[in-house]
Amino acid sequence: NAGVTQTPKFQVLKTGQSMTLQCAQDMNHEYMSWYRQDPGMGLRLIHYSVGAGITDQGEVPNGYNVSRSTTEDFPLRLLSAAPSQTSVYFCASSSQMDTQYFGPGTRLTVL
């Protein structure tokens, strides 16, 4: 099993550009989440989904959009990148049993 996969691993954007961070899981998990981690900080929840077609905001949702058209995929869209969005982004999935499985992360730099 691949578990949770994220692409790309690294990305550099210019201010104002848009892009989509991809996340996919092959464990048939209902729940998926996006977190960001800034240097020396813990993880902060951006958006989450409890199933296909259902998404909600987390702690720091501004500047990000999500959608969940399938159980497997949960892309995160940056609408207009800002330097404050420079961070490492982690996607996670879990079932009702609660253990979260995290992807390897996407390191994003916004110039």
Place this chain on the structure above:
Amino acid sequence: DAKTTQPNSMESNEEEPVHLPCNHSTISGTDYIHWYRQLPSQGPEYVIHGLTSNVNNRMASLAIAEDRKSSTLILHRATLRDAAVYYCILRASGGYQKVTFGTGTKLQVIP
């Protein structure tokens, strides 16, 4: 949300046991205690979780105080590969739970 408190950093000698403490004085009766760890440049990974009784698995042991206001993650023989940031989090059972990852405890293992 109930919060947890952990020391910022700890050191251990290789092949010695490590006891990582976590305080959660406002824990509710339905909160499970979860531990995750994050190796350098990787996403967090699940270590162990418990509700009331002490728990063991192949990675670690979890000792939970009788009043559940604190817990201790025990690594029985620290190796260099155990050097990571360890997060203690609380999560109620059932449904999607927004989780707060604090800054955790950075464990340094000395050869």
